[in-house]
Amino acid sequence: MRIGSPKQSYAADEALFRTPTQWTWFGILLVSLALYPFMADQYWLYLACLISINIISATGLNILTGYTGQVSLGQAAFMGVGAYTVAWLDTHTGAPFFVNLLAGAGMATVAGVIFGLPSLRVKGLYLAIATIAASFILQFVFINWESVTRGMRGMNIDPPQVMGTALADPDQFYWLVVPIMVVMVLGAANLFRTRIGRAFIAIRDRDISASVLGIHLPTYKLMSFAIASFYAGMAGGLWAYFFGAINPESFPLLMSIFLLAAIIVGGMGTILGGILGAIFMTLTPEALRYGVDLLSPFIEDASVILSPVRTMVFGLLIVGFLLFEPHGLAEIWRRVRRFFHLWPFRN
Amino acid sequence: MQHLEVRELSLAFGGVQALRKVSIDAARGGITAVIGPNGAGKTSLFNAISGFYRPQAGSVWLDGEDISALKPPRRAALGLARTFQNIALFRGMTVLDNIKLGAHVRTRTGLLSALWYLGPARNEEIRIREEIERRVIDFLEIDHIRRQPVASLPYGLQKRVELARALAMQPKVLMLDEPVAGMNREEKEDMARFILDVREQWDVTVLMVEHDMGMVMDICDHVHVLNFGEVIAAGKPAEVQADPEVIRAYLGAGDAETLRRRIRGEAGAA
Ligand SMILES: Nc1ncnc2c1ncn2[C@@H]1O[C@H](COP(=O)(O)OP(=O)(O)OP(=O)(O)O)[C@@H](O)[C@H]1O
Ligand SMILES: [Mg+2]
Numbered sequence: 001m002r003i004g005s006p007k008q009s010y011a012a013d014e015a016l017f018r019t020p021t022q023w024t025w026f027g028i029l030l031v032s033l034a035l036y037p038f039m040a041d042q043y044w045l046y047l048a049c050l051i052s053i054n055i056i057s058a059t060g061l062n063i064l065t066g067y068t069g070q071v072s073l074g075q076a077a078f079m080g081v082g083a084y085t086v087a088w089l090d091t092h093t094g095a096p097f098f099v100n101l102l103a104g105a106g107m108a109t110v111a112g113v114i115f116g117l118p119s120l121r122v123k124g125l126y127l128a129i130a131t132i133a134a135s136f137i138l139q140f141v142f143i144n145w146e147s148v149t150r151g152m153r154g155m156n157i158d159p160p161q162v163m164g165t166a167l168a169d170p171d172q173f174y175w176l177v178v179p180i181m182v183v184m185v186l187g188a189a190n191l192f193r194t195r196i197g198r199a200f201i202a203i204r205d206r207d208i209s210a211s212v213l214g215i216h217l218p219t220y221k222l223m224s225f226a227i228a229s230f231y232a233g234m235a236g237g238l239w240a241y242f243f244g245a246i247n248p249e250s251f252p253l254l255m256s257i258f259l260l261a262a263i264i265v266g267g268m269g270t271i272l273g274g275i276l277g278a279i280f281m282t283l284t285p286e287a288l289r290y291g292v293d294l295l296s297p298f299i300e301d302a303s304v305i306l307s308p309v310r311t312m313v314f315g316l317l318i319v320g321f322l323l324f325e326p327h328g329l330a331e332i333w334r335r336v337r338r339f340f341h342l343w344p345f346r347n
Numbered sequence: 348m349q350h351l352e353v354r355e356l357s358l359a360f361g362g363v364q365a366l367r368k369v370s371i372d373a374a375r376g377g378i379t380a381v382i383g384p385n386g387a388g389k390t391s392l393f394n395a396i397s398g399f400y401r402p403q404a405g406s407v408w409l410d411g412e413d414i415s416a417l418k419p420p421r422r423a424a425l426g427l428a429r430t431f432q433n434i435a436l437f438r439g440m441t442v443l444d445n446i447k448l449g450a451h452v453r454t455r456t457g458l459l460s461a462l463w464y465l466g467p468a469r470n471e472e473i474r475i476r477e478e479i480e481r482r483v484i485d486f487l488e489i490d491h492i493r494r495q496p497v498a499s500l501p502y503g504l505q506k507r508v509e510l511a512r513a514l515a516m517q518p519k520v521l522m523l524d525e526p527v528a529g530m531n532r533e534e535k536e537d538m539a540r541f542i543l544d545v546r547e548q549w550d551v552t553v554l555m556v557e558h559d560m561g562m563v564m565d566i567c568d569h570v571h572v573l574n575f576g577e578v579i580a581a582g583k584p585a586e587v588q589a590d591p592e593v594i595r596a597y598l599g600a601g602d603a604e605t606l607r608r609r610i611r612g613e614a615g616a617a
Contacts (some may be wrong), residue, residue: 010476016464134610190464195447195454196473197461198440202448205437212397213516214423223458268438 016189033182037174045170047286049242052181054234054278057186058262060231065190065260066268068224069120069204073256074112074131075232077138080251082108082233083240087155088148090240097160097176097241104237105230111138112229119221135253143247154247157240167241177238184231189271191227201269226276260312264319267328276329284317285310305334349408350375350552351396351427351520356405358388358395364576365391366402371571371578373520378546378553380481380563380584383573384597389556390432392573393524397429398422409520424452426519430526431510433554438498442508445497446483449515450475475515483511486548487541503534504515510541521545523555527562535559539566564588572596 038047044051063077082104089100104325115134142149149155158307159168160176169171189199199220202210211217240246258281288310296302298342349372355585358366363386373379381389394400395406398419403465406415428449436445460468484490487507487516492500497508506526513521526542527535539562545551557563563570563584570587572580574596587593 010480011473014469014472023355158459187462190468191461191596193464194456194461194468196456197449198448199442199451201444202437205439208399209431209435209437210448211419212423212429212495213448213512214420216418217422217446227458258549 008268014193018185030182033178037171042170045174047282049170049173049177051279051282052177053238053242054262054282055181055275056184056238057235058259058266058278059185059230059274060228060235061189061259062263062266062268062271062274063191063200064224064228065233066247066263066270066273067197067204068200068221069123070221070224071124071260072131072225073128073129073253073260074115074134075228075259076251076253076255077135078108078112078115078229078232079236079239079255080138080142080186080246080248081111081229082236083246083250084142084149084155085233086237086240087246088155090157091155097162101180101237102243104240105233107237108233108236109226112232113222116222116229120218121224130252131256133167135256139248139252142251149248151319152248154250156244156245159244160241163242165283173242177242179197180234184234185271185275188231188274192271196220196223204247206268258314261318263327263328265317268332270328270330272333273328273330280329281314284313287311289326350410350417351554351604353392353396353408354408356392356395356402356407358391358400358402360582366395366576368405368422369380369573369576369578371581371604373552373554374569375552376546377568378542378551378555378566380567380570381554382558382560382570382571382587383511383535384457387573388462388576389573390524391576393429393522393556396522397427415473420452426516427522428513428516428520429522430506430513430524432524432528434502434509436497436505436509436512438496441494441496442489442500442511443479443484443493445508446479446511447475448529449483449512450479452516456479479515483514486544487511487514503530506530507540507541510538510545517549518551520552520554523553525558527557527559535562603615 012018013271017026036048040048055073057079060071062071064070082101085104085107086100089095089103095103100158111134115131115137119132143151145151159173161165161167162176165172166175192201199210199215202213202215203217203220207217236251240248243250262277262281263274264277265280266275267273289306292302292306292309299305325331351373353369356366356369369388369392371379371381371392381387381392391400395402398414398417398421402415406413408414409422409425409427409453411480412425414425417425428472437448440448445532450598454471454527456471458581460466487510489504492504492508497505500508502519508528510523527538527616530538542553543566546553555567565585570580570582570584571578572587572590572593579596580590580593582590
């Protein structure tokens, strides 16, 4: 059982981690992330890289949908903008990878703001439909703007170079993607300690009140779209570098739905929710594949059923969480933590 | 001098004429009330002053400036704050975060410094936190609930938090839409005391809509009466209360004594 201490000052009270225990856990997390590559094999490092990319994108979407209340099904398309920008710059200029990544995120931001314009007029379901349109329009551009995107043939991207070494394998790429992910997640957490993050939540909870408090709704809605698509563009650029090849089918609408599912399952409107959701949704298909492998001696063509089973499980997870745990894994985690805080007393 | 002035405002919703050439004003540093039966147009008037509704005719003046063309956030930035008849707090946030949102117009932190939370962003957060604690939370006696989510609070306290949020804007003119509706006697007395203290200590002009005539008699300097979207009387509370037309508006017909008993006794239920 831990006992709270009186707060020393408002500065300490406004800190991201308020207690020594929280700092300790954060330290342990960073150390574990640093030690992980020395203990995991290439497969698990591959998963860690993929999870990190998904965490970045899901966190961006969570800022827009979970915190600002603007439902978007365009996140994957904005990842595509980041990925294509990186691929084009990689092919046509010799710019260093971080310049390409920032440019990719910047282009995605521009696309996000443009396709976020309908949010000034419509909300909810209608906005979701409008963002699906964004997804199809961008898809169309990826396919048909052949001189830039090479159409259906897709584009190849060389691994990023750091001081002469190519970060080609997951064990090397890990050192690029994980620090970026940590910085971006901390940035998102910081945002919600300030007036800007609070304005986002205000718009989600009651936009009328927000505007009598002096919050200019169009500015903040578009800012939220900008941030979400910046995160998407960064994730997409990293995706391109990680897989080394992209084509118009790399960022389908289904991937946007996957990201939306991740924040629903993880917990909308909490930073932890984006993280847990991305981890969970990335690992679930792997677990299914493992399960199907185990069954293959007993069932003929077990691998054929993998894809439909995966889709069904995703569907069930979304419905299950919406019905039974609308605040997602983050809420379950909070309950578990409270249990241990109060232990050995109950409630 | 008039701090807030509404001139000949007319507002219609389709066929419903909610306001007809309404002119009211609120004197600087005073407490002015707008009263009237249900559906008289009081909330519509507030919404027009805030900038939510576009009146068909008329104008709104703040500090001698015509603000009729401004959007609600600009009016807020000029010092116009309000609370709502049916509480409009942000239910997903704590009391403290709700109140901090009041300080939005007075703070400057931009996106980049917010993401890093270094220097300026941090200093500004700590400064407004300190100021809110000292000037608003202590003042309204809500220290004990600052960490609670607003949705978990009883009605009376939610109303108080909404007042706190409006005060955090450090407004020039504060509009309160039925600040004591649905409260018990003790809560009403607290709220009346807070409103008087706000006027004393904050140098704010108060304009309020209220059904509770007892409260209006006790704390207001000036009263305007609305009925079917028209101003039918204005003056000192006692004058207005005795005005036969006001009595007719409230009762259809009847004597002043019945009126007094009726609106004193049943104000909460109205
Ligand atoms: N958004 C709207 N659309 C259509 N009609 C409206 C709207 N808002 C108000 N009205 C109408 O305008 C008239 C005045 O309503 P309003 O809410 O301003 O009254 P009120 O004086 O605040 O009443 P109460 O004491 O019940 O709060 C009513 O007839 C109402 O139906
Ligand atoms: Mg009303």
